[in-house]
Amino acid sequence: MKAIVTGANGTVGSRLSEHLRSHGFEVVSWDRSRVPVDDYWAMEGFVRSVAPDVLFHLATASRPSGRSNESWLVNYEWTSELAWITRQQGVRFVFSSTAMVFSDHARGPFTLDSVPEAPEGYGYEKRRAEERIFQQNPEARVARLGWQIDDQPSGNNMLASLEAQMRERGRVEASTRWFPACSFLDDTVRALLALAWAEPGLYMLDANERWTYYEIVRALNERHGGRWQVEPTEHFVFDQRMMDDRVVLPSLKTRLPSLG
DSSP: OEEEEETTTSHHHHHHHHHHHHTTOEEEEOOTTTSOTTOHHHHHHHHHHHOOSEEEEOOOSOSOOSOTTHHHIIIIIHHHHHHHHHHHHTOEEEEEEEGGGSOTTSOSSBOTTSOOOOOSHHHHHHHHHHHHHHHHOTTOEEEEEOEEEOSSOOSSSHHHHHHHHHHHHSSEEEETTEEOOEEEHHHHHHHHHHHTTSOSEEEEEOOOSSOOHHHHHHHHHHHTTSOSOEEEEOSOOEEOOBOOTTOOOOOHHHHOTTOO
């Protein structure tokens, strides 16, 4: 089996690439310096030359190159072209979206019937990309992800954010009124691989059944030796949880037994 992974150096992409290789996949990373994302024929030729079984599109505009409107180019236009190319070539297409397609003013928890309405920024671009994908490729799989949790404090994950807060402020503030969409990174990548062979459609990957950010941070603090000073706040009020009975990730409590 062969897979193309965009964003292969990112938080999810690097771990997914490891997971794919452990299952016997040949993994080909998409190098944007060699295959530009605004050249359709270069992209089409690259996918045809690799002839993958599946393309995982995880990339974001995390490393700006100075192009005009680059975030829209990467999050929407590139996504649209990849959806079309994979449809034409019979390649399975898995796109990682985000819980941020719902604005902070929306009322969660969210289900598949909830209408995403992020009015601007990253969440807006991702929700527009979701719509475009299914126009271009009805056989695609779209996975909305929450905040990833890992035991390594690097990249864009919850542990890295908590460590940064502690370094910069000497404390970690955590809302008792925020229910974040989140899951452990290893569980997420296993689910992404499984979704490549699931029915086409929209999926939501979230392991948070009922816990606040404050409760999760306290449990993580216990897991990592109690090295943070955790202070409860009520400054962010939001239920971001995503409910999808078709995708059952291991509960946060399996990794964080001290959760109530």
